[in-house]
Amino acid sequence: MRRKLAAGNWKMNGTSADLEQIEALAEAHAGALSEIMIATPDTLLHRASAFTKTGPITLGAQNCHHRESGAHTGDVSAEMLIDAGASYVILGHSERRADHDEHDEDVRSKARAALKAGLRVIICMGEELEEREADNTLDIIGGQLAGSIPDDVSGETLVIAYEPIWAIGTGKVPSIAQISEVHDFIRLRLEQRFGPQIARGIRLLYGGSVKPANAAEIFAVQNVDGALVGGASLKSADFGPIIEALDAS
Numbered sequence: 001m002r003r004k005l006a007a008g009n010w011k012m013n014g015t016s017a018d019l020e021q022i023e024a025l026a027e028a029h030a031g032a033l034s035e036i037m038i039a040t041p042d043t044l045l046h047r048a049s050a051f052t053k054t055g056p057i058t059l060g061a062q063n064c065h066h067r068e069s070g071a072h073t074g075d076v077s078a079e080m081l082i083d084a085g086a087s088y089v090i091l092g093h094s095e096r097r098a099d100h101d102e103h104d105e106d107v108r109s110k111a112r113a114a115l116k117a118g119l120r121v122i123i124c125m126g127e128e129l130e131e132r133e134a135d136n137t138l139d140i141i142g143g144q145l146a147g148s149i150p151d152d153v154s155g156e157t158l159v160i161a162y163e164p165i166w167a168i169g170t171g172k173v174p175s176i177a178q179i180s181e182v183h184d185f186i187r188l189r190l191e192q193r194f195g196p197q198i199a200r201g202i203r204l205l206y207g208g209s210v211k212p213a214n215a216a217e218i219f220a221v222q223n224v225d226g227a228l229v230g231g232a233s234l235k236s237a238d239f240g241p242i243i244e245a246l247d248a249s
């Protein structure tokens, strides 16, 4: 049985004044059935960890370097993230792929480093609108799966987030049939590569304009084990109902 995961990605948003959002979530959802993860900016991790020592919330980061340490100005290693309070790291987000020219092999080597250090990884993948319209979505996802995910993974350590790029921050959401098709495809590919036992333990998140109003419908899809939420994770008043919808699914 896979534990549902409501993951928030704050992206480049949030200062110390916003820690009260995490405090409010921790209080309101102390009894949540689902796991709740918030990937704050690295600058907030240590202080946010004060609110996550007990209860259902875990913390994550949004990137890490593929090396353990050394002369890499401005970068942060997986070990440093753990030291600051993270237990997850999001890797391969389309914004990192676009802004920092990250490719599947970069994501894979970062994932190896993160797993070696003891982080769980949320590896993101998704198609551009042109790729969707050209009916290439499954080819794109198949390539990203093969290229981004290292060999040594388990249901404990790997989460995959399907995030169609055209749905991120746009208010556009794929149809339920489209979400279902991609998630079933990912599960099948994982079974083929890792075997049914490992594949069935890996959680698959949907991401892209998840809001309180559409969460329940998305969470009803088989093989959707939660969500990676951007904008609606910034305020506890928005993220809370999404967590409740996941608990109820």
Ligand SMILES: O=C[C@H](O)COP(=O)(O)O
Pocket (backbone or CB within 6 Å): 009, 093, 163, 167, 168, 169, 170, 207, 208, 209, 210, 228, 229, 230, 231, 232
């Ligand atoms: O990581 C989160 C996704 O990019 C979704 O962002 P969004 O919920 O603002 O569309």
